[in-house]
Amino acid sequence: MIKKIMICDDDEGILDITGLLLESYGYQVLLEPNSTLLLPRIALEKPDLLLIDIWMPQMMGDEIVRILRRNQETSHLPVIMFSASRESKRIASEAGANDYIAKPFSIEDLNDKIMALG
Numbered sequence: 357m358i359k360k361i362m363i364c365d366d367d368e369g370i371l372d373i374t375g376l377l378l379e380s381y382g383y384q385v386l387l388e389p390n391s392t393l394l395l396p397r398i399a400l401e402k403p404d405l406l407l408i409d410i411w412m413p414q415m416m417g418d419e420i421v422r423i424l425r426r427n428q429e430t431s432h433l434p435v436i437m438f439s440a441s442r443e444s445k446r447i448a449s450e451a452g453a454n455d456y457i458a459k460p461f462s463i464e465d466l467n468d469k470i471m472a473l474g
Contacts, residue, residue: 357474358470360385360402361383361402362386362387362397363406364407366412367409373399374407393413395423407433408420410444410447418451421448436454436469436470438457
């Protein structure tokens with residue numbers, strides 16, 4: 357059962373509202389706006405699921421997912437990627453994400469995807 361969700365998005369507005377909405381569903385939510393700090397935080401916090409934007413400065417979301425998939429300790433971490441770009445579903449799939457959701461998304465649709473992975 358998924359209880360702890362880490363969200364990484366450089367848009368702090370999206371980060372905050374998504375975090376608040378997921379907390380209202382009973383999840384423990386960890387927020388990270390800086391993609392370069394994400395990998396050490398995942399190692400430390402050990403979330404049950406990662407929700408990550410594809411398009412970010414410094415490290416792109418698909419690059420992070422590829423790193424997670426190559427690491428034995430994080431290779432099985434469920435990942436849902438999100439973005440507003442048309443190419444994003446293909447990018448998420450090629451990176452090894454478990455699922456993808458297009459921005460803007462409803463919190464109900466996102467929760468359905470989380471429940472499907474948990």
